[in-house]
Amino acid sequence: MxxxxxxxxxxxxxxxxxxxxxxxxxxxxxxxxxxxxxxxxxxxxxxxxxxxxxxxxxxxxxxxxxxxxxxxGLALDVVGRLVATVRELAGSGADVGVVVCGKDMAYIERSDAAFRAQADTYYARLRVVDDLRTMLGDPLFADEVLKVAVFDFGSAQATTAPALAGFRATHQVVVSGEHWVDVMSPTxxxxxxxxxxxxxxxxxxxxxxxxxxxxxxxxxxxxxxxxxxxxxxxxxxxxxxxxxxxxxxxxxxxxxxxxxxxxxxxx
Structure with missing residues (x-):
């Protein structure tokens, strides 16, 4: 597209x-x-x-x-670790946000206008939650997570992709655009x-x-x-x-x- x-x-x-x-x-x-x-x-x-x-x-x-x-799809424990890694990256000063991509809905916890504008472009069904890791640990959470996407307002290839390098041995970590990195099942x-x-x-x-x-x-x-x-x-x-x-x-x-x-x- x-x-x-x-x-x-x-x-x-x-x-x-x-x-x-x-x-x-x-x-x-x-x-x-x-x-x-x-x-x-x-x-x-x-x-x-x-x-x-x-x-x-x-x-x-x-x-x-x-x-x-x-x-x-992805195992929920892996999704939780990915969310934690992106939080650490943001804590180090990187301007990034994470989208947990389910079959039924996409989920975000960052909700400022700049990030929402990017997420709304690609996700017609999008829900803001208080805490993604709490959501993932809720036994009532029933959506199947297909992918975790990270938007980097800088260079995804220079900043976010290296930060997620630890997942490469077990998962697909793909730079899918100038500002996006996607993490998916290894297959x-x-x-x-x-x-x-x-x-x-x-x-x-x-x-x-x-x-x-x-x-x-x-x-x-x-x-x-x-x-x-x-x-x-x-x-x-x-x-x-x-x-x-x-x-x-x-x-x-x-x-x-x-x-x-x-x-x-x-x-």
Whole structure:
């Protein structure tokens, strides 16, 4: 989504909608794969939601027509340790905030306007709680945690990622944007989710196109013969992909798919 399908104003191009409908008519599955919450994606794609499959929370949650196809969550004790680590980082002076990402809801304890503005962009269902660790220890807490996301108002790669390095031996710690770091199950990533979807729907690598721009898209590049890095992509992602698509600001995804299928497209 961000840096790939969305433009820099956080918008979807008007030509995406007729393209998705044409793909559905041809029996081709269109799948937004994002670090965003499922409910956020559902909100953005509401008018074509039954025609697409959603890979949400960086591959930890795959949903088709409201039905879960796969999920890969975190143990609550690990989530609690992650929250404590981010608190320590904030206590050392880093301007960071944590989001506990559940299937049903995202949860935060930092509630200032600046942080809320960032969290509200990616989480359509968001709840402020007094204390995340108290919430996690409550026996009545029933949501399944898929991911822990940390927003860093500075550089996520320079500050937050090193602070979470101790979790790398047992979990995925992914810099998913300039300001975001995501921690997930060791088996969870977008590439795994794409492969699970391919298996569920009988789709091969040779029948798959993927597009990405940042480090949380790396494994996805290995799941398709037609792997495209956006022209604005991170250098490591460009090196992993087989092809390059026009920038997100040039409607690169829609233009590339349309060209591959011989569909008319206008700027």
């Amino acid at each position: 961000d840096g790939t399908l969305l433009d820099d104003a956080n918008g979807l191009h008007e030509h995406l909608w007729p393209l998705v409908r044409e793909l559905h008519r041809r029996g081709i599955v269109f799948c937004p794969a994002s670090g965003r919450q499922y409910h956020n994606l559902l909100e953005r794609f509401g008018e074509v939601a039954d025609d697409v499959v959603f890979i949400a929370e960086n591959g930890t949650y795959v949903v088709r027509r409201g039905h879960e196809l796969s999920s890969d 969870a990533n977008k590439g795994t989710a794409v492969r699970q979807l391919q298996q569920a729907l009988g789709i091969t690598r040779a029948q798959t196109m993927v597009f990405g721009d940042f480090l949380n898209d790396l494994e996805m590049m290995d799941a398709a013969d037609y792997s495209f890095a956006m022209d604005n992509a991170h250098p490591l992602l460009r090196a992993r992909a087989r092809f390059v698509a026009p920038r997100n600001t040039q409607n690169g995804v829609v233009r590339t798919i349309s060209a591959m299928l011989g569909l008319a497209w206008t700027a």
